[in-house]
Amino acid sequence: MRDRWCEGPVPPDPVLRLPTHLVAEFLRLARRTSEELYPAEELRRPHVVTLAWLADQGPMSQRQVSERLRVGPADLVGVIDTLERLALVERRRDPADRRRYSLHLTDEGRRALRERRVRGERLNDTLLAGLTEPERDTLRSLLLKALAHHDGRFASAADQGPVDPPTE
Structure with a gap:
């Protein structure tokens, strides 16, 4: 073989x-x-899986994404930073709790x-x-x-x- x-x-x-x-x-x-x-390719598996979760579940906090993907919060920050820099995800203040941000998938995302x-x-x-x-x-x-x-x-x-x- x-x-x-x-x-x-x-x-x-x-x-x-x-x-x-x-x-x-x-x-x-x-x-x-x-x-x-x-x-x-700049986007790797963690980036794509994060995009897929947001597409499927809608906006959610970084903590929720971290828990669902079972990725440490510190590791997820770099993933989200890359997605945000590429304009695939936006961090927005959560209207329900102004101390938190929610992640939103953009049209480009x-x-x-x-x-x-x-x-x-x-x-x-x-x-x-x-x-x-x-x-x-x-x-x-x-x-x-x-x-x-x-x-x-x-x-x-x-x-x-x-x-x-x-x-x-």
């Missing part, structure tokens, strides 16, 4: 029996492939999210090119089931079964 990043066959290795190792290797492949497809979803589909198609559609559905279902066991945020998606591709 050969891939485009290493020379020669991949030696048989008992570690290849560990799904966690395979997931880690797949994530490394995904990162490399994403950087090849979109080399100058919505456009950027639609574009990133198209790019995400292309990345998935590239990474999963060796799988049939039913195999992709099975992979997705198994990953969601494993995640839902540990994290309730994934439970409803795991119960839904296969999903249609985004239509935005």
Whole structure:
């Protein structure tokens, strides 16, 4: 078996029996492939996931975004700063509590999210090119089931079964 990043066959290795190792290797492949497809991309996964949460849930505080994404508040500040600098998100005073700010997705943020979803589909198609559609559905279902066991945020998606591709 050969891939485009290493020379020669991949030696048989008992570690290849560990799904966690395979997931880690797949994530490394995904990162490399994403950087090849979109080399100058400033927005990375945390940015896009934040945009998606705001698009789905509407304006919310940084604390709420931090809790929903399970990202430390200090780490989220840099993500929000980047999104704000790119005019994808606006911080506005929360009218219900003037001490807080709420995050609002801008029209440019919505456009950027639609574009990133198209790019995400292309990345998935590239990474999963060796799988049939039913195999992709099975992979997705198994990953969601494993995640839902540990994290309730994934439970409803795991119960839904296969999903249609985004239509935005």
